[in-house]
């Protein structure tokens with residue numbers, strides 16, 4: 247494990263720290279908090295309990311994809327047993343090509359999007375989330391992101407590489423309304 251003050255290099259392959267390490271990193275100012283306050287009543291409309299559980303491996307795969315996509319934005323689709331809005335659990339991440347090849351915007355390659363959504367459908371699963379990265383801005387949806395959002399029942403996961411440590415946040419975008427969902431890093435107890 248890295249020393250507490252060691253910077254994380256761009257090509258780091260370190261696993262996502264356990265949840266308590268995220269909390270420690272946030273407390274020390276090294277990372278933004280991943281678990282967001284639940285005190286916004288309106289946000290309970292996002293997903294049941296306004297809380298989404300993301301397995302560490304999946305979170306790491308999002309961060310890896312964001313880094314692999316540099317200098318451009320990366321994008322992909324997260325499959326789940328149901329859409330996030332219906333309380334689904336994320337099951338897989340498909341990193342897809344950014345057809346825009348731009349550091350400022352993303353366009354999921356249409357052919358890859360079709361192939362993956364068909365595969366998800368064949369597996370009796372659903373589009374749980376839409377992922378993309380922000381290479382130099384916060385992990386918040388841009389006006390363009392809001393305007394182009396087409397999956398009201400999915401969560402929009404954004405990984406920012408703007409800071410020393412990657413930050414992943416989750417958003418519901420429905421009819422132009424943007425609400426954040428709290429991410430808890432962990433796995434469901436089975």
Ligand SMILES: [Zn+2]
Nearest residue numbers: 378387388391
């Ligand atoms: Zn964006």
